[in-house]
Every structure is written in C-alpha cells, then in structure tokens.
Amino acid sequence: MTDRRDAHIHVPVLARVEGEGALELDLRDGRIDTLRLRIYEPPRLFEKFLEGRDFREVPDMVARICGICPVAYQMSAVQALESVFGVDPGPWVRRMRRVMYCGEWVQSHALHIHLLAAPDFLGFDSAVAMAAKYPDEVRRGMQLQALGNRLIALLGGRSVHPIGTRVGGFHHAPAVSAVEALLPDLREGIDQAEALVRWCAGLPLPDDDQEFVSVALRHDSEYPMNNGRLVSDDGLDIPIAEFAQHFREHQVPHSTALHATLNGQPYLVGPLARLNLNADRLPQSTGALLTDLPVRFPSHNMFHSALARAVEIHAALVEALALLQDYRPDVPGEEVTPRAGTGYGCTEAPRGILWHHYDVDDAGHIAQATIVPPTSQNQGRIEEDLRLSLEAFGLAHPDDELRKRGEMVIRNYDPCISCSTHFLRLQVRRT
Amino acid sequence: MSRTAVIGIGSPFGADQLGWEVVTQLRDRGVAAELECWDGPLAGLVERFKALDVAILVDAAVGGGRVGEVHILAPEQLDGAGLRWSSHGFGLRDAVALAQALEELPRRLLVVAAEVGEPAADRPPAAAVRAAVYAVEAELAANTGGATHVAVPLHTVNQD
Numbered sequence: 001m002t003d004r005r006d007a008h009i010h011v012p013v014l015a016r017v018e019g020e021g022a023l024e025l026d027l028r029d030g031r032i033d034t035l036r037l038r039i040y041e042p043p044r045l046f047e048k049f050l051e052g053r054d055f056r057e058v059p060d061m062v063a064r065i066c067g068i069c070p071v072a073y074q075m076s077a078v079q080a081l082e083s084v085f086g087v088d089p090g091p092w093v094r095r096m097r098r099v100m101y102c103g104e105w106v107q108s109h110a111l112h113i114h115l116l117a118a119p120d121f122l123g124f125d126s127a128v129a130m131a132a133k134y135p136d137e138v139r140r141g142m143q144l145q146a147l148g149n150r151l152i153a154l155l156g157g158r159s160v161h162p163i164g165t166r167v168g169g170f171h172h173a174p175a176v177s178a179v180e181a182l183l184p185d186l187r188e189g190i191d192q193a194e195a196l197v198r199w200c201a202g203l204p205l206p207d208d209d210q211e212f213v214s215v216a217l218r219h220d221s222e223y224p225m226n227n228g229r230l231v232s233d234d235g236l237d238i239p240i241a242e243f244a245q246h247f248r249e250h251q252v253p254h255s256t257a258l259h260a261t262l263n264g265q266p267y268l269v270g271p272l273a274r275l276n277l278n279a280d281r282l283p284q285s286t287g288a289l290l291t292d293l294p295v296r297f298p299s300h301n302m303f304h305s306a307l308a309r310a311v312e313i314h315a316a317l318v319e320a321l322a323l324l325q326d327y328r329p330d331v332p333g334e335e336v337t338p339r340a341g342t343g344y345g346c347t348e349a350p351r352g353i354l355w356h357h358y359d360v361d362d363a364g365h366i367a368q369a370t371i372v373p374p375t376s377q378n379q380g381r382i383e384e385d386l387r388l389s390l391e392a393f394g395l396a397h398p399d400d401e402l403r404k405r406g407e408m409v410i411r412n413y414d415p416c417i418s419c420s421t422h423f424l425r426l427q428v429r430r431t
Numbered sequence: 432m433s434r435t436a437v438i439g440i441g442s443p444f445g446a447d448q449l450g451w452e453v454v455t456q457l458r459d460r461g462v463a464a465e466l467e468c469w470d471g472p473l474a475g476l477v478e479r480f481k482a483l484d485v486a487i488l489v490d491a492a493v494g495g496g497r498v499g500e501v502h503i504l505a506p507e508q509l510d511g512a513g514l515r516w517s518s519h520g521f522g523l524r525d526a527v528a529l530a531q532a533l534e535e536l537p538r539r540l541l542v543v544a545a546e547v548g549e550p551a552a553d554r555p556p557a558a559a560v561r562a563a564v565y566a567v568e569a570e571l572a573a574n575t576g577g578a579t580h581v582a583v584p585l586h587t588v589n590q591d
Contacts, residue, residue, distance in 0.1 A: 131532035146478035160471035
C-alpha cells in the first residue's frame with residue numbers, strides 16, 4: 001500500500017437499489033480530490049402530475065412515490081390538505097393514523113436492519129449469507145416486518161400503496177375482531193423488539209464520531225411522527241410552514257435529486273436525528289430500555305442509526321399496543337368541503353422529515369405541489385459523511401476496502417435510492 | 432390439513448399485471464387453493480411461506496423467449512432466470528433463497544413464469560396469461576392432495 005497514491009474509484013450503478021445512483025471517488029496524492037454520490041435517475045415529476053388533480057386523488061397518488069414508505073407520503077399530504085380546508089379529523093383518526101405510521105416504521109426499519117445494514121456490520125455479502133449464521137435474528141426481523149405490514153393493512157386495506165387513507169380521515173374503521181387478532185402479536189413483537197435493541201447495541205459498529213446538525217419534528221408530549229415543530233440541535237425551532245424560509249433546496253450537476261441545506265450546511269434527518277432530539281419523548285418502557293444500553297443518545301456516531309431504528313421499532317410497537325388495546329370503532333373521519341388556500345404538511349417518514357406544500361383552488365384542485373423527501377435532504381450529509389468516514393478509515397486501504405466502506409456508509413442512511421444491499425460493479429482507474 | 436397457495440406477483444400496471452390476472456382467472460375458474468395477489472416488497476414472502484405446504488408463485492418473465500412460453504422453475508433454478516426485477520433490491524430469488532436459508536420454504540415451491548415479451552405493454556399478452564393459468568392448474572393437480580410428486584420443469588430459461 002502507498003500513502004500518497006492516486007486512484008479513481010467509480011461504482012457506476014448502485015445495484016439492487018430503489019433508484020439509480022453511483023459513487024465516484026477520486027484520490028490524488030493520497031487525499032480525496034472528488035467525492036460524489038451521483039443520482040442520475042430521471043426526475044419522476046410527481047409534483048407536476050398532481051397539478052390539476054382533485055384533492056381526493058392526492059393520497060393515492062403520492063402513495064405511489066414509494067413502496068416502502070407510502071404511509072408517510074399520505075400522512076404529509078392529508079395533513080397539508082386538511083389545513084387548507086380547515087378540517088380537524090378528530091382524536092380517533094389521529095390515533096389511528098399514528099397506529100398506521102407505527103406499522104410503517106416497524107416494517108421499514110426491520111427490513112433495513114436485517115436485510116440491508118446488519119450484513120455490512122457482520123461481514124456478510126447479503127442477508128441470505130447472514131441467515132445461515134444468524135437464522136433466529138433474521139427470522140425475528142422478518143416477523144417484525146410482517147407485523148408492521150399487518151398494522152398498515154389494518155387501516156390501509158393493504159400494506160403497499162395502501163388505499164384506506166383519505167383527506168378527513170379513513171374510508172373505514174377496522175372491526176374490533178381485526179384489532180383483537182393483532183394484540184397478542186403486538187405483545188410478542190415488543191419482546192422481540194427489546195431483544196432486537198439489545199442485539200443491535202452489541203453489533204460491531206464502527207466508532208466514528210462526526211459533527212453534524214440533527215433535524216427532526218418535536219411534539220409537546222409524543223415521540224414525533226405525525227405532528228410537531230421543526231427543531232434542530234443547532235437552535236432551530238419553527239412551525240412547519242416556515243420550512244422553505246430556513247431550508248434551501250439547490251441543484252448540483254451530479255444529481256437529479258435536489259440537495260438541501262440549513263443555514264448553508266448539510267444536515268441529518270432520520271432515526272438518529274429523531275432520537276438525538278427526542279429521546280425524552282420515547283414511551284416510558286422504551287426510555288427505560290435505553291438507559292440499560294452501552295450507547296448514549298444524543299450520539300454523533302452515524303452508525304448508531306441502526307440502533308436508533310431498533311429503538312424506534314420498540315417505541316412504535318409499544319405505542320401501537322397502547323393505542324389499540326382499548327380500541328372501539330368510530331366514525332372514521334370528517335366530510336370535507338374544499339376551498340382555496342395553501343397548506344403545509346410535515347411528518348416523520350422512516351428516513352426522516354417529509355415536507356409537502358400544496359396550493360389548492362376553490363374547487364379543490366391542486367394548483368401547485370412541492371414535496372421534499374428525506375433522502376434528498378440527506379444527500380449532502382451522505383457526501384460529507386463519506387468524506388469524513390473514508391478519511392478516518394484510512395485512504396491507504398485497497399480500493400476494494402474503500403468501496404466496501406463507502407457502500408456501508410451510504411446504506412447506513414437507508415436512502416430511498418438504495419433500499420438495498422450491494423453496489424454491483426467497481427471500476428478503478430489510477431492516474 | 433395441507434395448505435396450498437397460488438400467489439400472483441406483480442402490480443396493477445403493464446405486463447407486470449400477469450401474476451394478478453392469472454390469480455383472477457383461477458378464482459373465476461373455482462380453483463381450490465388460497466389465491467392472492469402480491470404487490471409488496473418480496474421480502475414479505477418469507478413470512479408468508481411459513482404457513483404453506485405448497486406455494487406456486489406466478490410472475491411475468493422477460494427472458495427473451497416466445498410470448499406465452501411458460502417456465503416452471505424450482506427454487507434451485509431461479510438463479511439467472513429472467514424474472515421480473517425487484518424494485519427494492521430484494522427480489523423473488525432473494526426471498527426464496529432467504530426462506531431456504533431459514534429452512535422455511537414450503538414442502539413444495541414452484542415459480543410459474545410466463546414470457547410477456549414487451550414489459551412496457553399496456554397489459555400482459557392474453558396468450559401468456561392463458562398459458563400460465565393452464566400451467567398452474569396442472570401443477571396444482573400434480574402437487575396437492577398430499578402427493579409428493581415432483582414436477583419436471585417444462586422449460587427453463589437460460590441459466591448462464
């Protein structure tokens with residue numbers, strides 16, 4: 001190995017990903033000269049598709065943006081549109097939306113931990129390879145994922161691109177028998193989640209503290225999910241309507257997804273940011289579990305994101321059980337009369353804050369829509385993290401090891417362009 | 432009691448609807464099996480398999496074969512098969528492989544994959560749907576009722 005080498009590490013296709021991206025890394029004189037997370041997938045234009053559409057179509061349309069976090073897109077959308085129309089769907093709907101959101105966190109986080117992230121930390125090429133040595137852990141992960149999907153389907157009719165949500169509430173209220181059938185599995189799931197938290201706390205995670213700003217919602221009494229103000233550990237504390245006044249989206253030549261900055265700097269959204277800012281809002285039993293761990297939050301080790309996801313699975317199941325154990329059906333929402341106006345929605349998708357802005361006309365047709373997803377917001381932070389992590393790891397390592405570390409760093413964010421496990425090919429050009 | 436399911440893999444759009452259309456036609460024909468459409472992340476199949484003795488998965492194939500050509504694949508034949516791509520990095524082959532690693536595969540699992548030609552077409556070709564329906568019915572007859580018959584693959588796609 002040489003300490004002052006030149007190299008060009010190019011991963012042209014982030015394979016097995018949701019979306020199309022690449023990693024480019026140029027080393028010159030043993031230092032990082034260029035580092036880019038390239039996202040070259042064509043723009044999907046959902047915001048333009050929404051223009052002219054009736055407000056009733058929006059929840060089903062935005063659900064199609066993502067197969068893993070459709071609930072988040074629906075929740076931000078209905079929140080924004082209900083604020084335009086002055087609709088308060090009431091406490092029953094609010095509780096059930098939280099249940100549905102809990103399901104999405106559980107299934108998304110369980111998928112990421114077990115199929116995408118853990119193989120990295122344990123030195124396996126894939127979850128299939130990991131399953132041979134850790135069958136019980138992978139089985140537990142699949143059971144948790146299925147439980148999350150059942151929670152979504154309870155209210156959404158199905159777990160992927162659910163169809164139960166509408167502006168004003170839900171299309172139906174689940175039967176008591178359907179809820180009761182879930183309760184024993186939720187109790188078992190909480191036990192499984194506790195074991196998962198302890199397992200994740202014991203994973204051989206790299207020790208790599210970095211300086212970064214965490215951004216998340218914060219609610220007066222709840223761990224943030226559907227509601228709250230936007231806060232940061234850098235002093236930000238604003239209503240969601242002021243998002244665009246503080247956060248700047250901008251284009252970079254190497255990405256078709258907009259980058260975002262806060263006060264000109266990258267920032268972090270997602271489970272670690274949420275937990276860093278809201279550990280005191282966890283359910284009591286989850287908070288107690290946290291005090292028993294060797295890791296403390298706030299944490300500035302990005303690799304603690306995996307543990308944060310496990311903690312959020314536990315919190316979500318505790319919440320879902322609390323919200324459902326005395327379940328009674330109710331009128332599943334309010335009737336909605338459209339009117340012209342502007343509305344904002346911001347909820348905590350599994351990967352972080354998801355901000356929506358709609359202008360609506362008198363007839364309830366969408367005049368303009370803006371959607372800022374979490375992966376777009378995290379792009380700048382991922383590039384910053386890659387630079388810091390690879391330097392801390394040691395640039396003198398062989399190309400293949402640098403590539404693997406880079407992949408691990410990117411996957412750790414669970415980006416929507418990389419809901420997956422592997423980059424496919426590596427080309428190295430030395431100059 | 433033996434549990435048998437036919438699971439149509441797909442989505443409501445384009446030629447990818449094949450799996451769902453096959454399930455719909457099987458339902459119309461009164462086929463005696465659990466019939467379901469699956470559009471979710473395929474990782475969820477691992478949990479679904481646990482409850483089954485026989486699973487027949489129906490999917491659209493883009494393998495360069497004649498439209499309507501049916502491939503009947505056992506788990507060990509899925510590597511390299513031109514099946515529908517995964518949208519989330521965890522495809523059908525991965526789900527089956529993971530279930531196998533966890534020893535949770537059904538006693539009998541087959542993938543019935545029908546060549547659809549152009550994946551961007553508005554609908555799956557009727558000939559492909561029809562061929563897949565017949566193939567599923569034949570496999571159900573051979574693989575249910577407590578029989579341990581092992582179907583001989585009718586065709587397999589290029590395994591390179």
